Amino acid sequence: MVIILMGVAGAGKTTLGKRLAEALGWRFLEGDDFHPPENVAKMASGVPLTDVDRAPWLERLRGLIAEAVTRGEDLVVACSGLRRSYRLLLTVDPSRVRWVYLSAPREEIARRLKLRQGHFMPPSLLDSQFETLEAPEDALEVDVAREPEEVVAAIRAGLKV
Template sequence: MPDRRIVVMGVSGCGKSSVARLLAQRLDFAFVEGDDMHSPSSLDKMAAGIPLTDADREDWLHRLKQTLQDHAAQRSGVVLTCSALKHRYRDLLRQADAQLFFVHLHGDRALIAERMRMRERHFMPLALLDSQFADLEPLQPDEQGVVLDILHTPQELAEQAALALTDDTP
């Protein structure tokens, strides 16, 4: 498979990190955890149960865009995690690579809430899940990507994503 830039997206608790790591391993691409690029103030805000504003996310999204640009310039494949909830956020990321491919992990709110309750030491509290769903805008026809149901295991989701990428290879 040629080098690609891939964003695994969705609301908090949908399994972005797990699926992205497996997909990166399967493709032999770099893996970048988008949450690691949040500012300390944004992490504190979310940990306190306060949803981020578009202004809070702006610098973070630009850091993610730069990461994607760096990989595109090096012609190297990367799988990056980012909630990418809004179309305009994804538009910004696509400025780094017009062929950017999104893997949207989609699932039932109750299932995601249960998963969030079970995880330990994560900055994102369950209280913010509804705000994430409220902000979520589905992939649009102008965006390359696939929507996958999180009822499947992370391994199955990584495989489905890899197959979708194969089908989408320019």
């Protein structure tokens, strides 16, 4: 199975993804690690990415997910997956790819972004993240305004893993 944790910047995709993967004994992939340098520079300068900017990044992630599915590898991926079209592209096998939508009120996400250090995504891009977000109808939605252990437990219970 491939579990993709999605949501806006600051939702906890990386923190929760690492914890979930560790709890399950699965490999973890940080989607941000696969952005081309141009995308990182653009975001770091406070400019939101466009669909054209995201296309090569999404294709690379699709390839990595497809490889895991082909090998029968269990994997946890952190990826914003903000638009439905992105999620459709990354769902290489609907029987093996599950989405988890990490949600919280905008105020909670903004608070988290202000506290975050060492990440290329500035808090000023939060509005563009919420504008781009098309909340999924076919994902397990988990409120992340709780302790990480509680969120991981909720994900495991919701997906029965």
